Amino acid sequence: MNVIGKVTVLPQLPPAIARLSELAYNLYWSWTPHAQELYRELDWESWERFQHNPVRTLLEVPQARLEELAADPAYLRRYAGVMADFDAYMGQTDTWARRHAPAMKPVAYFSMEYAYHESLPIYSGGLGVLAGDHCKSASDLGIPFTAVGMLFHQGYFRQLFDKDGWQTEAYDELDLTTLPITPATTASGEEARVKVRIGTRDVHVRVWSLNVGRIRVLLLDANVPENSEDDRKLTARLYGGNQELRVQQYLLLGVAGIRALRLLGVPAEVYHMNEGHAALLGLERIREAVAAGLDFRAAVESVASSTLFTTHTPVAAGNDAFSYEMMDRYMAKWPGLLNVSRDELYALAEHEQVWDNHLVPTFSMTVFALNMSRAANGVSELHGEVSRKMWNFLYEGARPEEVPIGHVTNGAHNLTFTSQPMRNLLSTVLPTDWTQRLEDEAMWGAVEGLTDAQLQGVQLAMKSEMIRFVRSRMRDQMIRNGASAADVAATDTLMSENALTIGFARRFATYKRATLLFRDKARLSRIVNNPERPVQFVFAGKAHPADNPGKAFIQEIYKVSQEPEFRGKIVILENYDMNVARHLVQGVDIWLNNPRRPLEASGTSGMKASFNGSPNFSVLDGWWREGCDGTNGWPIGEEREYADLNVQDDADAYSLYQTLESEIVPRYYGTLAGAESWAHTVRRSIETVSPRFSMQRQVIDYVQKYYIPVGERGAQVAADHARRAREIAGWKTWVRQQWPYTSISAQATLPATSQPGQTVPVTAQVNSAGINLDDLRVEAVLERSGHVTRVPLRSQGNGAFCADVPLNDSGLYSVGVRMVPVLGGLSNELEAGLIKWA
Numbered sequence: 001m002n003v004i005g006k007v008t009v010l011p012q013l014p015p016a017i018a019r020l021s022e023l024a025y026n027l028y029w030s031w032t033p034h035a036q037e038l039y040r041e042l043d044w045e046s047w048e049r050f051q052h053n054p055v056r057t058l059l060e061v062p063q064a065r066l067e068e069l070a071a072d073p074a075y076l077r078r079y080a081g082v083m084a085d086f087d088a089y090m091g092q093t094d095t096w097a098r099r100h101a102p103a104m105k106p107v108a109y110f111s112m113e114y115a116y117h118e119s120l121p122i123y124s125g126g127l128g129v130l131a132g133d134h135c136k137s138a139s140d141l142g143i144p145f146t147a148v149g150m151l152f153h154q155g156y157f158r159q160l161f162d163k164d165g166w167q168t169e170a171y172d173e174l175d176l177t178t179l180p181i182t183p184a185t186t187a188s189g190e191e192a193r194v195k196v197r198i199g200t201r202d203v204h205v206r207v208w209s210l211n212v213g214r215i216r217v218l219l220l221d222a223n224v225p226e227n228s229e230d231d232r233k234l235t236a237r238l239y240g241g242n243q244e245l246r247v248q249q250y251l252l253l254g255v256a257g258i259r260a261l262r263l264l265g266v267p268a269e270v271y272h273m274n275e276g277h278a279a280l281l282g283l284e285r286i287r288e289a290v291a292a293g294l295d296f297r298a299a300v301e302s303v304a305s306s307t308l309f310t311t312h313t314p315v316a317a318g319n320d321a322f323s324y325e326m327m328d329r330y331m332a333k334w335p336g337l338l339n340v341s342r343d344e345l346y347a348l349a350e351h352e353q354v355w356d357n358h359l360v361p362t363f364s365m366t367v368f369a370l371n372m373s374r375a376a377n378g379v380s381e382l383h384g385e386v387s388r389k390m391w392n393f394l395y396e397g398a399r400p401e402e403v404p405i406g407h408v409t410n411g412a413h414n415l416t417f418t419s420q421p422m423r424n425l426l427s428t429v430l431p432t433d434w435t436q437r438l439e440d441e442a443m444w445g446a447v448e449g450l451t452d453a454q455l456q457g458v459q460l461a462m463k464s465e466m467i468r469f470v471r472s473r474m475r476d477q478m479i480r481n482g483a484s485a486a487d488v489a490a491t492d493t494l495m496s497e498n499a500l501t502i503g504f505a506r507r508f509a510t511y512k513r514a515t516l517l518f519r520d521k522a523r524l525s526r527i528v529n530n531p532e533r534p535v536q537f538v539f540a541g542k543a544h545p546a547d548n549p550g551k552a553f554i555q556e557i558y559k560v561s562q563e564p565e566f567r568g569k570i571v572i573l574e575n576y577d578m579n580v581a582r583h584l585v586q587g588v589d590i591w592l593n594n595p596r597r598p599l600e601a602s603g604t605s606g607m608k609a610s611f612n613g614s615p616n617f618s619v620l621d622g623w624w625r626e627g628c629d630g631t632n633g634w635p636i637g638e639e640r641e642y643a644d645l646n647v648q649d650d651a652d653a654y655s656l657y658q659t660l661e662s663e664i665v666p667r668y669y670g671t672l673a674g675a676e677s678w679a680h681t682v683r684r685s686i687e688t689v690s691p692r693f694s695m696q697r698q699v700i701d702y703v704q705k706y707y708i709p710v711g712e713r714g715a716q717v718a719a720d721h722a723r724r725a726r727e728i729a730g731w732k733t734w735v736r737q738q739w740p741y742t743s744i745s746a747q748a749t750l751p752a753t754s755q756p757g758q759t760v761p762v763t764a765q766v767n768s769a770g771i772n773l774d775d776l777r778v779e780a781v782l783e784r785s786g787h788v789t790r791v792p793l794r795s796q797g798n799g800a801f802c803a804d805v806p807l808n809d810s811g812l813y814s815v816g817v818r819m820v821p822v823l824g825g826l827s828n829e830l831e832a833g834l835i836k837w838a
């Protein structure tokens with residue numbers, strides 16, 4: 001057809017079900033299966049065809065069907081029930097925040113991607129799911145919170161396998177009228193538009209509003225007629241294109257994001273940057289402060305003191321960094337706007353790296369984010385430790401454990417990923433308000449009251465459901481790839497309800513080692529083809545479009561799945577998304593994860609499986625290192641690092657097979673009762689993982705550990721026309737200028753050997769070059785088998801310092817002396833970044 005125009009005809013919702021439209025525009029439905037059911041019932045085909053999209057379903061459903069259901073008493077009863085729950089949720093006043101954090105300051109959360117639901121494909125993987133879940137729990141807890149992100153009108157990509165199992169990518173243009181978004185409007189009722197200067201162009205950005213329960217998400221969209229064709233593509237694809245595109249997208253997210261908040265009058269006093277993509281929000285906030293009369297350095301102090309940065313990438317090379325030339329192309333105007341030299345601005349992002357065999361300074365988004373914040377965290381305990389080591393070089397003279405990066409272990413949004421039958425079952429033993437107390441560990445003990453048969457009933461039903469889904473997906477894929485009729489028919493018998501089923505799904509980044517299972521195929525074949533105790537595997541996952549090694553992993557698994565001995569017992573599904581994720585975590589018996597330790601910052605999919613009673617079987621990395629307690633799942637490999645990757649892969653694969661054969665399979669098929677039974681492991685996995693790795697626990701941790709203190713300190717530093725910020729900036733400038741002229745020498749009268757409890761005198765002589773002695777901490781640092789204690793030295797006047805340093809235990813001590821400039825009220829002692837050792 002030659003299209004000359006398009007028009008959307010909206011349905012007339014009968015008054016009896018008029019609020020279906022309101023509900024469709026609030027993602028409350030995305031974690032509420034009985035709300036989704038209302039739309040599915042309207043038009044089953046549209047529901048399935050358009051990724052379970054309520055708005056789209058309302059647009060497609062025939063008017064007659066609406067009239068029919070509006071007169072159906074059973075439907076109206078369900079409708080009334082859902083609306084009553086929705087109203088109760090939206091109107092809840094006795095929230096966690098009201099009770100536990102009544103004075104907390106409003107948070108603005110910035111992330112490049114958000115995964116809320118498959119019908120809104122603006123995410124690629126775990127980072128997006130984490131951000132989406134964070135919003136959902138922020139809503140559940142009732143905290144003051146607004147999120148900012150991007151509306152990618154071609155999403156990430158839809159994954160297709162060709163007949164050889166090679167990944168291809170399809171980009172579908174989203175029809176915005178079918179998404180649950182509305183144009184954000186200003187107080188005067190106009191559609192919100194902001195502008196960002198990128199290079200020499202002004203890029204216009206439209207702002208969309210998305211409701212996630214009680215909180216709002218602002219989505220930025222450059223696809224507007226005022227922009228050039230190229231600029232309209234700036235928000236086409238997530239993680240697409242080259243470095244040039246990335247820089248421009250980061251400017252959009254950071255700068256347009258802040259402008260959108262201001263234009264719409266959204267209150268924000270704490271800024272949370274989820275990964276370095278959001279770092280450039282600091283630029284715009286500094287510009288505001290400079291425009292209000294602060295100098296650059298005071299502006300940085302003021303902005304950073306109210307900012308939190310969460311890092312997710314445990315490989316230095318995985319952190320985005322750009323050449324100075326490229327930054328110049330897009331940021332030429334910024335030094336002028338900020339009243340600072342280019343060199344001073346770029347110094348805040350400088351990371352020297354080897355590029356093309358040369359050591360060059362690069363503009364690192366992570367370094368900039370660390371300098372733009374006064375609080376930073378990794379996403380598991382081990383990842384916190386790895387991050388402190390990785391960024392230690394930014395804090396010269398500091399020991400790794402002193403690097404000011406903490407951690408909050410990730411969680412997942414329980415209700416988004418827990419199947420409705422499992423929720424129903426949990427409701428029979430948990431208190432009626434359990435969905436509001438998900439983090440309550442004691443509450444979850446009640447899961448012990450579920451019988452083996454009850455759990456097995458739900459899990460078998462969900463496994464059947466998943467197998468139906470797998471078969472139908474594989475059938476579609478076969479038909480599309482022109483498979484023979486026999487091959488198409490064979491999809492009807494893929495997988496079996498009676499076999500122990502293991503799931504593996506995640507992005508196919510190579511460090512996640514999706515093919516580790518195939519290291520010894522003969523052994524795997526014996527495990528899979530054991531006639532009494534069969535085991536089967538289901539895989540899914542996307543590789544980044546430019547990641548050929550990742551795509552080769554997909555193809556390798558696909559090829560194995562076609563070999564006669566693995567056919568129907570190992571399958572790999574296309575297009576891993578929230579929908580596939582839900583089916584898998586709800587339907588498998590075991591969740592497998594075998595990343596190369598310590599590269600998995602946290603991982604979250606195993607949590608989702610545990611919520612559904614599918615125990616985790618994973619390398620002791622990320623969250624599982626904290627979660628595994630010996631009763632709730634199984635570890636793979638040892639808690640150690642390897643110098644040789646091949647040795648590590650061999651050791652982990654061996655451990656994987658060994659545990660599967662000798663522990664997991666016998667338990668699954670065994671008949672022992674009590675602590676030896678399968679159901680025991682299932683109960684333990686639900687009751688231990690659900691509270692500790694709930695997104696609710698995670699967001700509460702953020703509130704208590706970061707949002708509240710960062711909000712308070714940010715307000716103090718900004719008060720009185722940023723008086724504190726100006727003092728701190730002035731002090732740092734002075735101290736940094738004098739530092740090269742300072743000196744310290746020290747002496748310790750150490751005996752060759754000593755008794756526990758004895759003290760040794762340590763003295764130091766300091767030339768402070770005019771820095772106030774009260775602003776210097778002079779200290780002895782004692783290390784004994786990796787443990788460090790610090791003992792302050794007292795000033796004796798004339799730059800002399802001394803202390804009697806106790807040696808409390810036996811063992812070999814090393815003793816050092818150093819001085820650190822400190823000022824009361826800094827966010828941490830290393831903030832000035834200066835340490836001098838004697």
Ligand SMILES: *Cc1c(COP(=O)(O)O)cnc(C)c1O
Pocket residue numbers: 124125126127129505506507576577578581582593602603604605606608
């Ligand atoms: C949970 C989830 C992820 C993250 O999985 P990891 O095991 O943490 O890598 C990625 N993609 C989707 C669709 C998910 O639901």
